Amino acid sequence: MTEPARPPEAALEVVGLAKTFHQRSGGVTRAVQAVTDVSFRVAPGRTLGIVGESGCGKSTTARLVMGLIEPDRGDILLAGREVGRRAAELKAFRRRVQMVFQDSAASLNPRLTIEASIMFGPMVHGVSRAEAKTRAHRLLDRVGLDPARFAGRYPHELSGGQRQRVNIARALAMEPEIVILDESVSALDKSIEAQVLGLLADLQAEMGLTYLFISHDLNVVRWISDEVMVMYLGRVVEIGPAETLFAAPAHPYTRALLASMPSLDPEARTLAAPISGDPPSPIDPPSGCRFHPRCVHAAATCAATVPEMGPPVGEGRLEDQHRVACHMAAAGAAWVGGPTP
Amino acid sequence: MTTVASPDAPLLSVRDLSVTFRTPRGAVPALDAVSFDLARGEVLGLIGESGSGKSVTLRSLLRILPAKRTTTTGSIRLDGREVLDFGARDLARHRGGDVAMIFQEPMLAFDPVFTIGHQITETVVRHKGVSWAEGRARALEVLDLVRIPSAKLRLDEYPHRLSGGMRQRAMIALALSCSPKILLADEPTTALDATVQIQVVLLLRELQRELGMATIFVTHDVGVAAEISDRVAVMYAGRIVETGTAAEVLKAPAHPYARGLLASTIHGAKRGDAITAIPGMPPDLARLPPGCAFAPRCGSVGEACRAAKPAARDLGGGRAVACVVGVEAGA
Numbered sequence: 001m002t003e004p005a006r007p008p009e010a011a012l013e014v015v016g017l018a019k020t021f022h023q024r025s026g027g028v029t030r031a032v033q034a035v036t037d038v039s040f041r042v043a044p045g046r047t048l049g050i051v052g053e054s055g056c057g058k059s060t061t062a063r064l065v066m067g068l069i070e071p072d073r074g075d076i077l078l079a080g081r082e083v084g085r086r087a088a089e090l091k092a093f094r095r096r097v098q099m100v101f102q103d104s105a106a107s108l109n110p111r112l113t114i115e116a117s118i119m120f121g122p123m124v125h126g127v128s129r130a131e132a133k134t135r136a137h138r139l140l141d142r143v144g145l146d147p148a149r150f151a152g153r154y155p156h157e158l159s160g161g162q163r164q165r166v167n168i169a170r171a172l173a174m175e176p177e178i179v180i181l182d183e184s185v186s187a188l189d190k191s192i193e194a195q196v197l198g199l200l201a202d203l204q205a206e207m208g209l210t211y212l213f214i215s216h217d218l219n220v221v222r223w224i225s226d227e228v229m230v231m232y233l234g235r236v237v238e239i240g241p242a243e244t245l246f247a248a249p250a251h252p253y254t255r256a257l258l259a260s261m262p263s264l265d266p267e268a269r270t271l272a273a274p275i276s277g278d279p280p281s282p283i284d285p286p287s288g289c290r291f292h293p294r295c296v297h298a299a300a301t302c303a304a305t306v307p308e309m310g311p312p313v314g315e316g317r318l319e320d321q322h323r324v325a326c327h328m329a330a331a332g333a334a335w336v337g338g339p340t341p
Numbered sequence: 342m343t344t345v346a347s348p349d350a351p352l353l354s355v356r357d358l359s360v361t362f363r364t365p366r367g368a369v370p371a372l373d374a375v376s377f378d379l380a381r382g383e384v385l386g387l388i389g390e391s392g393s394g395k396s397v398t399l400r401s402l403l404r405i406l407p408a409k410r411t412t413t414t415g416s417i418r419l420d421g422r423e424v425l426d427f428g429a430r431d432l433a434r435h436r437g438g439d440v441a442m443i444f445q446e447p448m449l450a451f452d453p454v455f456t457i458g459h460q461i462t463e464t465v466v467r468h469k470g471v472s473w474a475e476g477r478a479r480a481l482e483v484l485d486l487v488r489i490p491s492a493k494l495r496l497d498e499y500p501h502r503l504s505g506g507m508r509q510r511a512m513i514a515l516a517l518s519c520s521p522k523i524l525l526a527d528e529p530t531t532a533l534d535a536t537v538q539i540q541v542v543l544l545l546r547e548l549q550r551e552l553g554m555a556t557i558f559v560t561h562d563v564g565v566a567a568e569i570s571d572r573v574a575v576m577y578a579g580r581i582v583e584t585g586t587a588a589e590v591l592k593a594p595a596h597p598y599a600r601g602l603l604a605s606t607i608h609g610a611k612r613g614d615a616i617t618a619i620p621g622m623p624p625d626l627a628r629l630p631p632g633c634a635f636a637p638r639c640g641s642v643g644e645a646c647r648a649a650k651p652a653a654r655d656l657g658g659g660r661a662v663a664c665v666v667g668v669e670a671g672a
Contacts, residue, residue, distance in 0.1 A: 053534035054505070159622055189390035190561065194605035194618035216535065223610045242612055260539040262564030264608045266587035269568050273540040278504040 008035060009136075010041035011082045011210040012178050013098075017064055017074030023190050023283070030283050033062040033115045036234045038074070039309075043205065047211040047223030049242065051218060051257070053279045056231040058214050062182045065212065066099050079177070095125055102183035104163035108155040114140070115151035116148075123332070125174070132173070139169040151294060161192035165199070172203065180212045185220065218261055222246050227321070230254045233290040234282050236309065237296035240322030250312035250324040253291045258340040272341070289327065297328050312336045350421070350425070351378035352555050353402075353523060355576035358415035360394075360401050369627045371397045373579040374415070376653070379523065382553040384546075386570030386587060388602070392623055393576040395559040397669050399525045402557070403442055404432055420522070438468045442525040445532050447508040450515065451500040457484075458496030462516050466518040483514040506520060506537040510544065517548065524549070526558045530565055542568050556611045563606050565592050572659065575599045578624050578634035587662035595662045619649060633665070641666050 017038040023030045035057040042048045049059045049196040065076060067083070067090055076083050083093045094338050096271055101107045108117055118136035123129060141322040143165040155163055163232065181200070185193045201224065204211060207332055215221050221228060222242055228241040230251065249255045256274035275294050280286070286293050292302040305327075312322060312329040314336025329336050360372040377383055387395045388533060398498060400406050401413055417424040419439065420625045427435055444450050451460060461480035466473060477496070484492035487510040500508060509529060516524060526545065530538040546569050549556050560566050566573055570587040575596065583596040594600045601619035621638040624630065630637060632647040639646065643666055651665040 094413065161622060189623065190563075190602060191390065191605045191619035192622060194607065194616050195620075197607070198616060198618055217607075218535065218607065219607045223607050223612065223614065223616065226612060257535055260535045262539070262542070262568045263564070264564045264567050264591065264606075266567045266570065266591055270539055270543065273536070273543050275536050277541065278506040278537055279534060 009044075010077070010081060011044040011046075012065070012081070012212070013041040013075075013076070013077040014065065015039050015059075015061065015075045017076070018072045018240075019060055019064055019069065020072055032281075032283050033234050035071075035284055038234075038236055040229055040236070040239060041208050042178075043128075044079075044210055045208045046226040047204070047213050047224055049221035049228040050212065050214045050231065051216070051221050051228060052258070053216070053233035053257075055233065055279055055282050057234040057282070058231050059182055059268065060234075061231070062099065062180050062212060062214055065178075066097055066180055066201065067093060077191045087199060091125075095174045096176055097178045097180065098174050098176040099180040099182060100164070100167045100171050100184040100187050104160050104167055105155060106186065107167055108163060110155055113152050113154060114145075114158070115147075117155075117166065117207070118173050121170065121174050135173055139172055140166075142171045142172075142203075144195075145169075159192075161188050161196060164188060164196055168196075168199070168203070176209070178210045178212065180214070182214045183216070186215060186217065193220070200224065214322065218258065233280065233285045235290055236325065238322075238324045238326075239309075240324075241320055243321045244320055247339060249317065249340055250314075250322065250329040250336050251291075251326045252295045252297050252328070252335075255335065255340055289325070297333065299327065301327050314338075346400075347565075352383075352420060353379040354416075354418040355402075355405060355459060356416040356418075358398070358401060358417060359413070360397055361412045362408065363410045364627075366627050371579055371626060372401065372628070372671065373650075375576075375579075375581055377574055377581060379555050379557065381555055382549075383554045384549055384558060384569055384571045386558050386566035386573045387575035387576060388563060388566050388573060390561060390602075392578070394579040395561075395576055396527055397579075398576075399442065399527050399557060399559055402523075402594075403436055403440055404524060405436065408558055422559070434468070434624045437464060437516075439521055440521050440523045440525060441519065441521035442527065443509075443512050443516045443529045445528040447512040450512045455501055456497050456499055456622060457503070457515075457530065458498075461511075461515050464515060465518050479518060480514075483518045486510070486548065487511070487514045489514070501509055505533060506540060509533060509537075509541050513541075513545065513548070517552070517554075520552070520557060524554050524556045526556060528560055529558075531560070531562065538565070539568075549636060563591065563603065564608065575602065578629060579626060580634065580663060581652075582635070582663045583661070584653075585656075585658075595604070595656070595660075596664050597639045597641055597666070633663075 017035055019035045021032040021034055023032055038061055052058050064071050115136050119132040122132040140147040140150055145165055185196050212225050213324045225242045228242045228245045230237050232253050236256045249258055259274040288303045288305055289307050292298040307325040307327045309323045310330050312324045313332040356376045358372055358375040362369045362371055389395050402417060425439060458480050462476035465476035465479045481492055481496060484495055489495050500636050503511060530541050542565060558569055567587060573587045573590040574581045574584045577598045583590055583599045594603050604617040605619055606617055619638055624634050632649055633651050636642045636646040645665045651663045653663045654660040655661050
């Protein structure tokens, strides 16, 4: 695939998003900096993959974009226009952005047939019952569930893979522009995961959908994403075209994360863990670059100042939209442009 | 101890192990004539999808399936002794002593109201009949063994105080505290973050080598199986469909299901690369088709497949495939 010229208007643009939660326990209030200064843009019909470990803020980012929680700071622009806070604007916004969660059972009402679940949203938004039903049947058929057999069933009568197809149909019934997929295939068995991923890719091509794809599975993210954003402790550490980022990761954390992937080759096993310890808690995150206490390349400046996002500087690097927040990569560290260790 | 097995006999020998659960929906065959051997110091990776029988295999080896609702037939011989004949006394030594198990969720393995040190010490005292002080010394030793930093301080921590990766290490320490002959690992790294998962996998690999401990490692993640297994067994609908060395099975799978599983595991694929999914879904164990359970999803299905369950065919060198179609390894 060739990289088209940067489109004038992003389907979704997020600027300087921040959210701090306040956790009260034992009379002490502690600030959890879940998301700090997150910015990105996704072109129409493309997929941004978001990766990172527990506490990195990827799900909080999704919930902020979805409008499920209020940001402390920052703007969310849909097709170039800022999303307002008034009820009517939010209602319209929520139709245009839909989400599919990891737990396929918990996200469906157990007392509604799957047909009724899919019809519910469009009807709230003024679609007639007859039209909503036609739409539900068309979408069930499209996601591979024969409406004649499945429309009247309840969620517990379906397998996990089938339920996730229903959740996808329900999201699409709202005719959204953006679909947020938060670990949507993670709970599925591999053979079913491959089916659902294939379906998601086909639907995107047909309907021109824009995806935010959140997953801990780096292999899946590489396959589905045009661009990938890596988060660590609430901050974006690296963002860029998927192939550039996977072939030549510039941030030491991204490099460690990619090197942690099992090899799938019993004759070429991983010999040493790239980093030790667990990801720290976003309560009282480290100063400067939040990765510096675990980074083998850290210098004094890394603890002192927060690195800005900028192009990595190095010999082999490509001239593209690749951006990294690392003092060392910005100063032309030896690894820039090179493959994962 | 009555029988002493010869040193070159397998440590564990499972033959025709079948497990049926009695449920309100009728009898559900969870395991169907499973047979395999485990050599001393060997790591066997059991891979397959939900409901394939991986966890039921581990639970029947530990004899922790609910007796009232389970019918178990066949044979499990550990060091020459029949595990299925064990009485209460033998079982108390078997569980946690000769055979120990680690799980996906360490918070369920630990009691939240006792410290890590207390729980490991108690286990050692019960199994080894040593004093509390000796048990506590052993607890410290195993926490050091699993590379928990400042182990001495960690002894007096409650489980919820540890991070996910440290808790997983503490559970491994608990399992190793009585020097088991076999470690059963049920998806122990599945819930961990990527950078922590690889640390725990490497730790288990090192410990297994250091201690010469035989291990059965259950996972749905083919990549993790490749990192740790000497041999691999692929399960589908309660049966082992293929066994062989990890390199043979993962690089050149012979059974159509094993091939499909490997093909649908996305690894290193780029945007737009074709991915192959297995059509259909895993069967309902209560309503298995006659013949091969994979036949309805199989691309190379023939008449014979629907007639009878295919027996395991020995391809030599410890490689076996349960498929009647003339599959060539890696073809």
